[in-house]
Amino acid sequence: MLVRAETSNQELSDKLVYVGRCAKVVKGGRRFSFAAIVVTGDGKGKVGLGLGKATEVMDAKEKAVKVARKNMVKIPLRDGRTLHHDITATFCSGNIVMRSAPAGTGIIAGGPVRALLEVLGIKDVVAKSVGTTNPHNMIKAALKALTEIKSPRFIAEKRSKKIGEIVSRRDRQQKDTQE
Template sequence: MARTPNSEGTEQRRGRGRGGEGGDRDGRGRGRGPEAARPEENEFVDKLVHINRVAKVVKGGRRFAFAALVVVGDAKGRVGYGSGKAREVPEAIRKATEQAKRNMIKVNLREGRTLHHDVNGHFGAGRVILRAAPAGTGIIAGGPMRAVFETMGVADVVAKCLGTSNPHNMIKATFDALVNLNSPRSVAAKRGKKVGDIIGRRDGAAAATAA
């Protein structure tokens, strides 16, 4: 008879820890955490640009690994790229995506659809030419550069890559050009003028060139 109170106390303690109300509340609270973080992760758009299989020669054979190149953007002017290497393809893509999110840059877009002005970029042997385009032009660019513009949110642009077809060099040259982009507001702030003066001169020069 002396064991009965101890056994009841043990059952009550187990019930509170495992099946009690406190355990259910903790479980529900923990389950809501990842769901709340999903919208932040879903705001980014990622595209796999290139994946390459690499081999390391070791004693007894070769070990294969995969290198992935990924571009990530929010379709609102932010974009980044990253590369990752792993023994499996999903792991390599995950590493590249995390690196791309850490190395994102902000690009000011004209009317939210195209670039403010023409710009050139280069990296290594690769050179790229990016030109602003009127509405309805679309994205006229190669595969790696197209991925950058789609994830960044550009709707109208004309781009050309010269000197190389290496996707890594093309991506880096494109980012070199995007970093050198200036908006009329930033130029006006540096020169101490109004935004209307900068835009008026640009429109006048464009009309003179068309004439």
């Protein structure tokens, strides 16, 4: 359920996640170039990922911001602060497990995944990265997981049920696991 988000350039925050340097050896010496990964979000459920490459760091960052704002997607959030359900995703050798958390937990995640969740607007989540520490793969795995989240409204429409039936069932399951 990948939905492109309509974006206006107001209220968007950008976070530089990673800058990598690459060297090309030529006859006269080394030529350096830079790659930048940027995540952009509005803090209300829209997020985008961008990769930019250039000979200067600032140019690479600007390109990445432009790509991130172009590729923003809408993620359904529960109460505007956490995920609707637990989710697992894999991208290349990067695996990620994300779990919704009660209010006041905060963002328990490391590295590039934390930046993605912050600009998205999630306030309470537990995320565990397994496998690679490559920021490209970790962010893409996290974004893949987030785009696979289904809201109760979507599930209710698909099953031809009411939203109350779906949500009450979820609440009963959470009480059973806590006891």
